[in-house]
Amino acid sequence: MIRAMRASAKWVMGVLVIAFVGWMVFDVGMDVMGQGGYRMGDAIAKVNGRSIELQTYFTALRDAQERQRREFGSAPLTQEDQQALEDAVLENLIQEILLDEEFRRRNIRVTEEEILAAARTSPPPEVLNLPIFQTEGQFDLQKYQRFLAAGTDPQFLQALEARYRQEIPRAKLYDQLVADVYLSDAKLWQAYRDQHDSVRIRLLALFPDAVIPDSEVSVTDAEIRAYYERNRSDFERPAVAYLSYISVSRIPNAADSAAALERARSIRREILAGADFAEVARRESADSASGAQGGDLGEVSRGTFIPEFEQAALALRPGQISEPVLTPFGYHIIKLESRSGDRFRARHILIPVELVGEHLEQVDAMVDSLDRYGAEQIDPTALDSAAARLGLQIRVAPPLREGERLTLAPYVIPDVGIWAFEARPGDTSPVIEARNAFYVFRLDSLIPGGVPPLNEIQNEVRRAVMRQKKREALRQLADRLALDLREGATIADLSEKVGVPINTVGPFTRANPPALLLDEPKVIGAAFGIPVGKVGGPISGENAVFFVEPISRTLADSAAWREQLPAQRERAIQIARESRVRTVLSSMRATADVLDRRKELERAQREAEERARELPRPPRPVVF
Structure with missing residues (x-):
């Protein structure tokens, strides 16, 4: 049978998509890098010394791109989306090498x-759904x-063999990794209690900036420099691009809206x-999803659609066709199919308000000129000339x-976030198409990423030193408040002394604390551990110092727990x-020696293209 599997080739292969076991799937799709200043035998990355050519x-990109098209259609990706997909495809190949190494280490084979x-x-x-295999x-x-x-x-047999050669070792690795996973009743009971025990508390939260005034904290230049040197990584920041741009609006005007309305009326007349x-x-x-279903939007509840649409739909009688209804999406022709109480079923035809006629021709001409005179230039004055x-x-x-x-605002502009950090100051971008306009950007300057010099961020470092000193002053104040507690003061007395109000919080569970305590596990633990009516604190949290007094507590029902156990x-x-699997995979990735050469190869490609542009062109041959 195995020999037969390897013999030759034909049709059902198109159905098989090589995949990981569910927990190892990387569902990606993407486009391919340009070609040029590198050879196909070059390594794009190295993983623990092993090359990914x-x-x-x-090949992985082409396969993934085809998957993308099958699943999501052929709509173009933004450069940001494409970059993310490229990263995912390379990460997939890296994981394949790491898994292969793990199989070897564990002596996992497939027979x-x-x-x-x-x-x-x-x-x-x-x-399973192929007709050839059904009865x-x-x-x-x-x-x-x-x-x-x-x-x-x-x-088909070859593809099937390749698939199982890939999946069986993964399944064996999965079995080895999870074989000893065990959860005791005690652990499950605690997890249930985390979801069902609840508590109400009085909470006194002392935030440094609210309790310690700036006037009580002095910061010297020496302290600023010392803090900066000790905590340089805290001030690391990404590169920043400064850009100028010109744009041609593509927002429809009154004539475009009138044309869309007339088209909607014409379609309505056709239906009537x-x-x-x-x-x-x-x-x-223009709503392709519902359009494929004859405009059917299904049966929905009141409140599903935007008010303009829903109000018009519910004003109809079943079977009636609406006049064109304007919403932010365009003009709708609505047919109410049925209505029962707060539920209704409708169909619609969407006619978008878009550029048409003379306005479209004007915008197209402007964009052509924008492309010709402003886009993809290396002369910084090109943008000024194009604008003029x-x-x-x-x-x-x-x-x-x-x-x-x-x-x-309010528009997110695609592609600029990638282009700006690949360009050189003075370069202009290609024409970038956004929802509202066509743009050409110029990179005016680029500040590299890293840790800025102290003189550029001195005020920021000063604030960090001040926060640190305020936290220390707050700790000392909290110690004095704790002494007051031991001498008989109440949480209300502490509140009055520091001028900070008490919050009553809850009921909440350990698993679902209020927003104020999301990053404060010690406070949550105290809320469930301190006896009701007693005050606990001071508790030094991530953002503040807390005093806690539980008011009431409700415990989980052990009988209900056993029933659902x-x-x-x-x-x-x-x-x-x-x-367990994620932890092992993450550990494998974190300890791997990975060299990503994409930027190096892209830089070599750009340099090769620039050298090619600088070469003198050969003379034209004499034509007789």
Whole structure:
């Protein structure tokens, strides 16, 4: 059988997508890097000394891109999304090498007998719905096994063998990792109590800035420098790009809106004249999801849609067609199918308000000129020249930090966050298309990432030193308040002494504390550990010093716990297993020696292109 699996190739292979076991899936898709100043045999990354070659990387990218298209359609990705997907694809290849090393370390192998058994008894989920393997609409295991035994499609068999050679070792590793996962009744009872024990408390929260005035804290220059030197990593920051831009608006005007309204009215007249609403929706609606269903939005409850749409829909009688209804999405033609109480079912046809006619031609012409005169230039004055030629105003964008997306409120502008940190000061961007406009940006300056010199962030460091000194002063104040407690003071007395009000908080559980205590586990522990009516503190938390007085406490019901224990155990063990696997995989990744050469290769590519541009062009041949 194995020899037959390796013999040759043909059709069902398109159905098989090589995948990890569920806990190791990386569901990614992406585009491919440009080609040029590198060779396909170059390593794009190294993992513990083992190379990931460009050819391997490109193949993975093409496969992932095809998956992306099948699952999400062919809509273009922004550069930020594409960068994230590239990172995920490379991470996938890194994990494959790390897993292979772990298999070797644990002596995990796969035998031909194991592959045969898996092929015969565990068909891939993708084939279960193939008609060739079904009898009366149900998957027929015997029919599938006869197909395997016949060996009539060697390519399918090859793909199947490759899949099990990949998945079986992962399944064995999973079994080894989780074999000793065990949760005692005591641990499960504690987890149940964390969800169901509840408490109400009086809470006195003393925040340094609220309790210790600035006037009580002095900070010297020597203290600032010493703090800066001890805590340099706290002040590390990403690179920052400063940008200017010009833009051509693509926001529709009154003429565009009038054209959309007339189109909506024309479609409504067609339906009233007898055309089938569903067929017209499939042909005309800009809402592709509902349009494919004949405009059907399904049965929904009141409050599902935006008010303008819902008010118009609910004003109709079943079967009635609305006049065009304007919402932020465009004009809707609505048909109410049915209504019962607060639930209703409707269809709609969406006609967007978009650029048309003369306005569209004007914008297209402007964008062509924007591209010709302003985009992708290395002369810093090109943006000024393009702005003057086109009558556009040069604007300044807010500082853009590396790793973030540019927002020109209220719009998020794609691609700039990648381009700006690959360009050189003075360069202009390609034309970037956003929802509201077409943009060309110029990189005016770039501040590298890292730790700024002290003179640039002296005030920030001063504030950090002041916070540290205030926390120390607050600790000393809290110690004096604790002495007052021991001498008989109440939490109300402490509140009055420091001028900070008491908060009554809860009831809350250990697993779901209030927002104020999300980062304060010691306070939560005290709330459930201190006897009711007693005051505990001072408790030094992450953000403040606390005094806690439990008011009331409700304990979990042990009988109810035992009743749900089997289901809880099953869920908890699965969670513990997944946590074990994630911990091991994270440890493997954290200790791996990984060299990512993408930026190095991209830099070599750009330099090769620049050298090519600088070469003199060969003379034209003489034409006789």
